[in-house]
Amino acid sequence: MLLMTALLYAPALQAKDNGGVHQWTTAKSGGYSYKYVAGDATKTRFYELKNGMTVILSPVNKEPRMHFYIAVKAGSKTDPATHTGLAHYLEHMMFKGTTAYGTKDWKKEQPYISKITHLYEEYNKTTDEAKRTAIYKRIDSISGEAAKLAIANEYDKMMGAIGVKGTNAFTSFEQTVYTEDVPANAVDKFLKVQAERFRDPVFRIFHTELEAVYEEKNISLDNDNEKVYEVALAELFRNHNYGRQTTIGTVEHLKNPSLVEIRKYYNKYYVPNNMGIIVSGDFDPDVMIKKIDDHFSYMQQADVPKYTFSPEQPITAPIVKDVYGPDAEYATISYRMPGIHDKDALLADLVGKVLTNGRAGLIDLNLVKKQKLLRASAYTDILIDHGYMVLQGNATMGQSLEDVRTLMLGEIENLRKGNFDEELLTSIINNAKKTLMQQNEKYDTRAYALMAVFTSEDDWRNNVTYAERLSKLTKADIVAFANKYLNDNYVVVYKRKGEDKNVVKVPKPAITPVETNRDAQSAFVKMVVNTPTDAIKPVWIDYNKDMQRGSVGPAEILYVHNADNDLFRMSYRYKIGTRSERRLAVLAQYIQFLGTNSKSAEDISKEFYKLACNYGMRVDADHTTITLEGLQENFDKAVALLEDLMANCKVDEEALASLKARMTKARADARSNKNMIMQGLVNYARYGEKNPFNNVLSEDELNQLSGAWMVDMMHRLSGISHRIIYYGPASMTTLTTSMKAAHKLPGMFTAAPEPVQFSFREQKDNEVLFADYDMVQSEIRWVRNVPGYEPGQQPVIDLFNNYFGGNMGALVFQTIRESKALAYATNAYVGLPQKKEDPYMVSAYVGCQADKFNESVTAMNELLNDLPSVQNSISTAKESLKKELETERIMQDDIIANYLIAEQRGVQDDIRKLVYQATDKMNYDDLKKFHAANLAAKPYTYCIVASEKKVSADDMKKCGPVRKLTLKEIFGY
Structure with missing residues (x-):
């Protein structure tokens, strides 16, 4: 499940006076009383059932689906000090079923579960290692017997069969949340399952799931960001569990779990008056509330202990800490902030936006725009009892982390002295209005905002009136806040490159693979x-x-009307990318630092932000796209500002020199990132030595790059073939008129340079591409090209991915994680080509402990070579695929995006119709035939990122001849 230690959600924070007409109002409908906020555009209803359960309903009748959150106000903050990580353990176990499902015969299974529970208590209290080993052998043996009576992943398969998608959960400081996206016609089935799920869960198949949590812990031990975060919070909150405990728990506690303590925790916190059901989507609230009440009224209210803590002692001098690891170095500065119910909480949130808002904050303008740092940002996270603000900066070439600290503290000093434009506050308010529109635009984002308000014990009025309340704050308020909270009372953590000698991985226990009873x-x-x-x-x-299609001169317009709100999204999509001109990748960064004769780069950023609009430029292999989005009322001004920048930007040699230094540093940092290394290996596997990933400027080419060339290219860009893509409330006629006036075009487009062609490799024999990396885990990805794109193959591919390895109910997950406990993350799928001339890509992945390398490779290879026949799973995969297609609605600018993909693949119509019509006719024989033709007994390239100290060359040679690639070969520089 997804572990969340911090929600990067900007809450609508508490204020003394909500003011205006936005007051809580009571109404009654359908036999139920509810509250709502007057003037709330979402018309969200807040109910409280007789047993104290909160139900929040927010209809959005655009798609026949709804997003459910079942939230419990309990997380790592309320974990027992002797059993940290328990809330997260419990989250995992809530997917294992009850006495009614997840079992073949509960009466026969129950004695085994009882024995396992008692053995874990004995194991937990035993310190002698020989005795512990003997106890664990008994646990493993009895668990194997119990598993013969269990049905692994039955919950996930059931959700798939009724058309639910996005099944997951997350645990944080003060919340455990279960999330699903449900078809509108399956809500009765879904609620029946959820009522049963929370009635009396059975903690079965525990020792293999425990191993998955071990793997999750090992992943965190390989995550430098996570380590920095934990160190900072530990220093900020020495008296509070925000700092004293981590969500995933300590290694010692993970090694000594207690099913008894997990049950106690469940009984204590999973009670209706501590839970909320939040729903947004296609439903009638009068009908929905009765359904939820009928299903959950059995739950009994109980007293929930309140978390108590001692006040934190003031930090009187900077606390300095170092964290080591292989990733690129950076510095963070963290301050303690007030909690969500404090009168200053809204100011804390606003101060974060004054520092960083992506365009016109102090850090944005003074450190990023002026390229004084490689990267820099700030954010505020306000929790119930305390909050915290974090500034993070990455050094550019020649800087020390101490330099980074000094520069970031300089912006705190600017804040304290009031060295910022008061006009910035107006811009922040305008952007808050836009953000609220974006939040309410889709049912899933609206549901998330409501869930966050519930679990953080906030007031929904504060969300509705957020912009209004911000408007009451002044520059003087901000300066006073900064001088009160932002002094020498911070924690600075330097993330340095080097070996972390304190890492202790969770050891691998001896686990015998268990039955999954997938039939x-x-x-x-x-x-x-x-x-x-x-x-x-x-x-x-x-x-x-x-x-709709239209045109302005030689440029085609692709248009979809927005009838929902005042937001627009527009882009110019040019038929030129890095395959034609590698320098464009640098131009996409350079443009943000350029001004014109009348405006500096800083002026342009501030003006866009004031308009609540945003522009960007991105370049891929085949296209360059300039995007513009924001409030339609400011469309013409934003377009004029963008067009002026494109047509009149001028060379800034100082900015270019700084950019080259920053890019050199960023490229060096990328070579330290294991995800980037794996991406490079996969590209090498697909294309060979020269590939799109390393098709970049050499160091010499970068250093010699001319600002004059890039500015000239930007001036000439509108003369290159492109389309105008628009989604917004303006009519096609209005848009065309605006574009004719603002977007100057030639009578005929100029052809782009001929693109470089990259040839896909044909794998004839197994081979290994290896990159050495200092890490606890090992990551293995199988890669194979399958040429011959044929749209008619899409139905069997979609069904195969559903059945084989695309979700938690599929064969790969069941076998490698549920049965053999080899990995936390694993998947396999057949990926579609981007263009009709490209091949498919067979991809499989396992991220496991290094000492599980051989077992993991063997387990995946068995599945790649022999496709099991599980009729129930095939039926589930078919039902899941059909129901998703029945309820999926491609809307807004996704229509244009879908069309562009289809166009590249040479498809004329919505291919989902073909998939839907073919699904019922397919069976195991079709999947077996596809598997045999494209996966079984075929050569693969194994892309492996691991420490050569932990995974031996001899083990890798079992996969095929090993080639250890240098970082220069992978990255091209």
């Missing part, structure tokens, strides 16, 4: 899956009706 299905699941539902007819895109 079995409980009576409860059969009943749920077979319950009839009202049909929902699928809706396909008609590219000729759902999208």
